[in-house]
Amino acid sequence: MMDLNYITEDLIKSVGQFLPETALIITFLVAMMADILFKRSKHLTGYIAMAGLVIAGFLLYHQTGVNFKGFANMLVIDAFGQFMKYIVLLSSLIIIIFSFYSDELHAAHSRLGEYYTLIIGMTFGMMLLVGSSNLIMIYLAIETMSISSYILAGYTKEVKRASEASLKYVIFGAVSSGIMVYGISIMFGLTGSLNLFDINQYLASHQVDHLPLLISGLLIVAGFGYKISAVPFHFWTPDVYEGAPITITAYLSVASKAAGFAVMLRFFKTTFFGADQLLDGTWHLLGSINWHYVVAALAILTMTLGNLVALWQSNMKRMLAYSSIAHAGYLLMAVSVMNDGGVSAVLIYFFFYMLMNLGAFFVVQLVSNKLHTEDIEAYSGLGYRSPLIGVALTIFLISLTGLPPTAGFIGKLYVFTSVIDAGYYWLAVVGVLNSVVSLYYYVKVIRNMYLRDIESKEDKLVFSPSAIVIVFVLAVPTLIFGMYFTPIVEWANFSMNIFIGN
């Protein structure tokens, strides 16, 4: 049969381009076997996982400049995906390193093997998600990463909060993906295909009813919205972030958000915008639904709620959870303009967001190792008790606020520039007002660290030198990229073209 031969050929060709993901699968299996065979060694699977991530990174590097559709058009390899995959891999690697320093994880070290293995599983899911161009593939990838993350969120299962977090996460996640798959089924019925390219062609050539398309689109966006914790799909975020181990909280706030934004951008671009690439980077919208406004509405809701509620938090992890919601709002602003400039801004922002957010969470983890609390009050005098850590946390928080001379400022600058370039001045105004609000709760922590008069000032906190080095490996780039950011901007501009199959 001719047809089957063609499929086989396509498969063989695709497998050749599937190498980074394959490397992760193999790592996953090897790590699992190693975990059974060498039960004694504490970090062996961690090292295997790191090696696997590095190898996957190298293989990913070899895909530079490749534009490819494979597995019956289910997966796409392009520069945009490559950028996001780098972020996913890099943050996974950093998280594994963080995990070596985590006391709460080591309380249950007999199961650490599973932990690292599941991180690899989650990474694999995210890599798939970033490249998915088929709705079922998107669903499959979301589930792959989610299932791993449900377990990881409740990894310290003896802790009540952790098990509660994982219950809330699994129910919320399953419902969201259920809603999404229902939306997918409607989309399938409307357009007759699950493939984004085919859907795009159908939308370009046929008139589709407004309401069903809106329903299915919104239901699918609900699935993405849950991943990136956009309001009103964010409710799980604070509870899960607070309950989960800090490493996993950090991981969820960066990598899974990156994958969510990547698939969201790819979904919008590939599905709802004309396949004719315009040279000036603007996209041409198909159909009657103005997705710009839908996403802009989500953006406003998300950043406003995130920032306003963050004002009241007294737990550092919970505060950072709301802050990550707010950051999702800023990123959604850039998504809402839906042109190449916006994509580039998202990429730039994400790279910097990865550095500063992971850094902040690592400091929280280190402090929690010593003080056994995540209360913001406990940070009083930290600037004197451990000057280096205090300085680093200050850098991260200033960067999260988006003040110069830090990388966060540059990220925000590009986001706002893209929004203003697209003519959405009102959106930019809301964004700036939100940034002002966010200043308050970030600076509150800094004030606690330096300006609060406390007795324990002289009571020094001693951190291991390697941990401090890791903190500064994140803090120094946060500063340097605040001053010299051209390479990242160029890289993002190189990566902003989402491959749409022509």
Place this chain on the structure above:
Amino acid sequence: MTHDAVLLLSIIILLTPLLSFLINVFFGGKLGKISGIIGTSILGIDFVMAIVVAFTKLVTYPDIHTIQTRFEWISLGPIKVVIGYGIDNIAAMMLIVVTLISFLVHLFSTEYMSDDRRYPKFYAYLGLFTFSMLGIVIANNFLLMYMFWELVGISSYLLIGFWYEKNSASNAGKKAFITNRIGDLGFFTGIMILYMTYGTFMFDEVFAGISSGVMPFNSPTFLTLAGIGIFLGAMGKSAQWPLHVWLPDAMEGPTPVSALIHAATMVAAGVYLVAKVFAMFTADALTFIAAIGTITAFVSATIAITQVDFKKVLAYSTVSQLGFMIMSLGVGGYTNGFFHLVTHAWFKAALFLAAGSVIHAMHHAMHHMHDHHTDPQDINNMGGLRKTMPWTYRTFLFVTLALSGVPLTSGFLSKDGLLAGTLAYANLTGGWHWIIPVMGFAAAGMTAFYMFRLTIVAFHGEPKTKIASHTHENKSVILIPLIVLSVLSLWFFYSPTPIDGSKGWVHRLVVQPASAVPAAYQWSFLLPEHAGEASPAMHAEGEGHEAAATEELHHEAQPAAHATTHAYLNKFQEESHHFHYIAMFLSVLIAGGAIGLAFMIYQYKVISADKLEARLKFLHTFSLNKWYFDELYQATVIAGTVALSKMLSWFDTYIVDGLVNLSAYITRGFSFITGLFDNHVIDGAVNLIANTTGFVGARLRKVQTGHIQTYLVFVLVGLLVLLYYFSINF
């Protein structure tokens, strides 16, 4: 080595001292004495790399003007900031000067500073300083130059005030910093004028812009002003009159610091800056530069004659020599000015290190005798050190000869060329410009005089105190840097003949850059000889002109190197060659006379110093009190500022307040009413916004009930609301 390798290596050279800084600042407490060894060895490695880079540049690529790279730093739509770094011939030579002296100072300090309890911090600061200085050296644009310029300012502030427990030290640090800031203000203004006009910070692009005929604000006056602004920065760093007052005070810093910063590197930064941007100075700007340099050279030489503090003499001598360099650049003697910078760096560093050696020995002797009151730096407490410290004496004597400009030394080669340049300049311009060579020669004579006064009083004769007789020669760690630096002051390193510096490699490699300034605003004798009239056409080429011009230069530079064919770059060089022998004769005569005078007064006491002092009472006091500059500033600038502020305060208190009070009475009635408005309406509005934000936040968080099912209801409701809203509106 390829260009890329050179560039890579130079960035490593730049960053290596930073590594030393980081190590010592973060782990200094744990390292203790090892920090010195670490710092020294890091600088040693740095020096070796600098040699590699410098030799590659000077031997393999001598004719390429600058090996450089540039990259976009900031790109915000139309605003682009391009920066970069590069190595040209003078940068290559400076790399060696900075790293070698820094290395020797590091080495010297392992012994000199060994008793200090902030030993690691000292090395950290030294590393930071070396880093910033190297940054200045390899910058090829104004922006980076300015940034490192400020960094140098900060690190020197830290080093001068290193013994901040001493009030005088911390004051000196402040004085240095503030004085430098005044100069930097000018520097910054100059940079801004240029950036506004040419839209770039890169040296070569600015020069190309100037030579294409574009003028700031369409007026050559502003180009002159930009040049003078930048030169103001150089005046601050290089301690030029009238901003020279900080340098003698900066002697409060540890002596190795004085050797590194206030003799060889940082103060040379100003000269280096002027050399780097030499192409952009107009004739008027150059005249200003020459005048400032001359005054500096003369004034500080007169002050140095009467000082009794060992280091202060050297400090004023440094100021004077820097004046020479600036003067030389100002009259158009680019090569000579830079040559003097290099040779001066070696022997002045040696002089300071020797001073350090003496002071160290005096300290030890005092410590030994439990004497804590005698001033170990006063030369009247010394004497006879020749016998107790023979190696220090020998090196000191040799570099003193070099500084005085005695033949067979490097100082002779450079100072002779420099003075010939001033003669040529005066001859070409005429009129009152003859003052420049006259004052130059006078200063040169005084240099020889005060240096020998210092040598004789401190080293010769009988010990004037018991302390001096109990001094001992220092360890070899202290002597090795001295010897190395004095050897480098021998003539044959620079020229095959001991009497003519222009035959050496320095003159071949350090080629005066073609002036970018259009011919109308430049001295005609500084324009290329054969193309004197044709140059405007050449300038019209615009972009890429600089490269073309330098290439052309090298064609001309080749014959100039072989002095047999009398083809000179420009009229000035030809003229200075003519004046070479006259200058040599004059300077040897003057220096010899001055040295003889010094011996007669202080060694053989043929002329009584005291009587001379009494006879020239007025001049002596004037010189001893440093021309009353500090008092002058105290009385004018500082007192003026204070008086002004007092006056303003008085004005405030009586006039303004009176008026205010008056109107206050009138408005009180209104304000009572408006106050009510303010309190209840305006403040209310502000508070309302803040409280509303908080209130809304507080309400919103109530949504987070903790019940997963409630969350899901909210999700569904949210979805329905979105659906409803967008199905209706769009």
Place this chain on the structure above:
Amino acid sequence: MEIGLTHYLIISAILFSLGMFGIVARKHAIMVLMGLELVLNAANINFIAFARFGGMNIEGHVAAIFVIILAAAEAAVALAIVLNIYQNFRHVNVDEVDQMRD
């Protein structure tokens, strides 16, 4: 009366709503998970119905299989988590698991 696409869609919509109701209203965690299965099966019915009646390709069937598999995997993990909740809380009433809130 012909049984057409519409009927299947209505069935699936009812199933979806029932599932959602179960998820939101039932206290017992297992019941919540069962509601979830209803939601997923509603989507499955849609897929199969569209594939059958819309004259569409096999993609619908494949999608249904994938959804079944993932539902099973998810259910397995969810059950394990519910067990863990029981270990910690000694009950599995989702509305009483609310230690973390604002």
Place this chain on the structure above:
Amino acid sequence: MVTEFGIILLYFILGFLFVGIALVMAALIRPSHPNPIKNSTYECGEIPIGEPWIRFNVRFYVIALVFLLFDVEVVFLLPWAIVFKQLGWFAFIEMIIFVVILLVGLAYVWGKGDLDWEKPKPYIAKLEDLVLGKKKQ
């Protein structure tokens, strides 16, 4: 002609009828001599203790979950088996990989001891606990 809804109705009716008739018939035909032992729950001939609606041991769930996962994966084998011949070696290798991955999972479960049926260790009270009244749970 019956409509399609009619067919569904007939289907329902037939279903009810079949089950109902079978139950009624059985009730009519079978002899009825109840006694307590007959009415008790059948547990392989053992005498039942307590209520049948007890909580099952958690270990059953673990085994059941593992079974469920592996069972469902078989769904993928079915479509493959149908077109196996036409797909050739490549698809065969692919399926081998699929099965191997499953096997690694099984090995993991096994290696972790989740398939073992561990009996709980009975608590034997020590004398001092009894004496001091510090009985631990």
